[in-house]
Amino acid sequence: MQAIVLKSQGQLEIEERPLPEPFGPRQALVRVAATGICGSDIPRAFDAKAYHYPLVLGHELAGVVEDAADSGLEAGRRVVVFPLLPRPEDPFSLIGEYAVSSGYDYYGSRRDGGLQHYLWVPRANLIPVPGHVSLSEAAMTEPAAVSLHAVNKVRVVSDAVALVIGGGPIGVMVAQFLRIRGCTAVYVAEPDQRKRAVVQSLGFEAIDPATEDTVESITERSNGRGADCVVEAVGLPGTFEQAFRACATFGQLVLLGNLAGSLTLNEKLVSTILRRELTIYGTWNSKVTPAGHSEWDEVLQRMGKTLVVEPLISHRLAIEETPAMMNAMYNRTTWFNKVIVQMDAEQQ
Template sequence: MKSLVIDKIGHTTFRDIPAPTPGTGEVLVDVRHVGLCGSDLSTFNGANPLVDLPRTPGHEIGGVILETGADVAEDFAPGSRVVVIPYTTCGECPACLRGRANACQFNQTLGVQRDGGLCDRIALPADRLILNDTLPVHHLALVEPLSVGFHAVSRGQVSTDDTVLVLGGGMIGVGAILGAKARGARVIVSEISARKSETLRKLGAEAVIDPTKTDLAQAVDEITEGRGADVVIEAAGVAQTFRLAVDLAPFTGRIVYIGYAKGEVAYETKFFNLKELDIRGSRNATRTDFDAVIAYLEQNGHLANLLISKVFKWEDATQAFDHWVAHRDETFKILIDFGKDA
């Protein structure tokens, strides 16, 4: 069978690999759609320190069950549609023992530390699959990236009384926007791409501010009548926004970091104490977050359609990363369609 491989920086190619068979406790999934993630793009650009090349990318996967191995529950019947949870859990590290397996110390994410889903078929443990026959099949691959933003909202303990400032309007930031809106919060977004701004407003952002053209702190102050944003969610992953989150957070505010800056970040730590900030990291997502996203998309499928910027047929998938590089300021999500749904 075929897989798409990032074999060197800035280049992808198809390779033939052995077709998998499901082992004990595993399910063979016929891959239908895969979303490309920012981490995949970083791998393509040679900027992902967690990845060794060559690597098959892809951890945003929707598919259909083909067959099951031994000791798999009858619910996982052939023909059922599934969303893939792409993370592993060791069950023994401090995070797992505390019931927070999404932050497993030894996690290996599909497409990052191990080969991912850009292939015809993939065998996965049954407990890494969520059965779902209600979402449109092309929306299944949107669940994982949105769940990352929903998890950040959960980490920030966002409530209906909060104003949330999201720094970065890419796909992970979109997950935070939708997650905050689902909890009844007010949302402001900082995003430099004018082409994304209209869509971000349609998704529920009250205001979208370009910090290169407008004083962000002043704009947030005006919108919130001097209160500031109760929760600041950093979804850009650059040093400037890491520091900006601390500057913009009000006294006793909450900060959640989803991305991570590629280099060291210098802070004036006095603001941590003076403002008595709650600063939290956010990694991956929990099953609860996946379920929340699925419930949201079941009620708001029209919004999901706004997020699909470009669809490539499987046979044209080698063009996808080059397209994203050329159209980054207007791209939310690129999907690879394996053409098996007719």
Template sequence: MKARVLKEVGNLEYCDYPMPKLNSGEVLFKVKACGICGSDIPRVFVNGTYHFPTIPGHEFSGIVVDAADEENKKLIGMRATVFPLIPCKTCENCNNGRFEMCKSYDYLGSRSDGAFAEYVRVPVWNLVPIPDNLSYEVAAMTEPCAVGLHALRQAQIEIGDVVVIYGPGTIGMLIAQWARAWGAKVLLVGTDLNNWDFIESLGFTEYCNSSHEDPIEWVKKMTNGVGADIAIEAVGVQVTACNCLESVASGGKVIFVGNPHGDFTFPQNTYWQILRKQLTIHGTWNSSYSDTHKSDWNLVVDALASGKINAEKLITHKFDLETMDKGLEIMRDNTEFFAKIMVVNKD
């Protein structure tokens, strides 16, 4: 099969690669579409994966074409997306159903071969069926959609809440759509790097360009001096983390979503905000997954299929395995506006 194989940092080679060998409980999955995650950029160009060679790619959808066990042959032909985290199912977090916090997990696309390939092996447990009206490209957005939903569920958002989101990138805009669907007022804070016309096309008109305006004062102005009920940090830098603490209301909630780009140091006056406003701070990691209808993943598939969440609008670029270098370069170098860059396999 053809695949993009990370052989060393900076060398994501397009080459022939052996077909996956299935173990019991696994299926052979034909990849139809796979998103390039922001985390894939440092993974490919800076940090590498946990071993070489590895096939990256963890936001994907496709179809089951074979199964290791006879009892799972009935799954052949199933259209699905895939929860990429493979839990140990023995640690205390797994025993409590908190698989996203497993202490000894495997992960497709970083610890095991992922979906920048024509085929990938997938545990049956990780398959999430998708309806026929959901395209493979949109279904491949399930993982980032679930990450956004999981973040808001940490905040226990309520109808009428004011939610300010620092960082209107792909995850930030998915969080914004979830917050709006929940009945919240959404405020967005970004920089000159953000495409404000694109954000308006998604129906969001209350935003602050922090390159030209003080975002803390802007949030206070938009909330009659009170501050936001919920502040979301979706960038992973110190300044936006501090701004969240400064612009949230007393008794409010701050959700840290963005992967940190370095060490954070809070000024003393900013730290005082946590104490004096009696803030609740939540971390969020990955997304919840189970076979119940309330799992993040099942809720996302339903929302995508019904149109409640418009993920298709966020897909700004499409490449195939052979040409995806261009997509990686756009993301790494910020040479043009992008939201989600998708790798779509040719039939």
């Protein structure tokens, strides 16, 4: 089989590998059809953030069961892969809170992931894909579930105004879930014109922070009160500060973006948090429990209906195009939104 292998920092090569072997009971061999490139894959590949070398990246993936073995599934079933492999004895694993557990394994970071043709996957990590969802769309289930997990933190109040800071794929999916959950008005702040166009095509009002102050804009558009729900989906010190200041009294703030740099909470900003009695949530990953009723299940049922992901896909790549594209993404020499690698072009 072919695999895109991170041999060392910044060195991605396509190589032939033997088929992998199962590593436990109740597993199925999955032929990977589509794998998304996550923002975290880029520093992992180029900024020495990999756990080890060699490594096959890719934790956003969908495919088809090739060999059902003892999994209880049937060959030919289309599936998505939940990438976290929990340590069963961890106390948080026992209550289904895998993302905050310790000692877990993870496809695409701690073990080889979806930028190869085949993976053995435990049955508990496989979720069937509904017939109305393509496998390219299904490869976006993981980031969509991360978006839903963030939105599930907040309590949507009557006539709620929401602000999402960051109009990339996760930010736009957050905006859609805020609308689904009942926010009356959802605004998205995004400086990139092409991404703003996608935002607007999905029915949201976009704020251009390059030409208008995000906090002043949301304050004006909410008749002076600010946003009842703010989700920060960028991860910059400046956008973190904006997120605090954009909140209305009794507002709720979800910190979703991984912070790059240092954030100083000065006296005025802390006073804003205290006097407005803000509620601040951290969010991490997503939940695949309870089985059949999880965030992943909701994403797949909504996808292509109330959750639209197709316009977010800017590139569909062949395997041989992927190393050069990832280099371009790292060096910012090309525009991109969501990049999907078509590992099996016939199964999309």
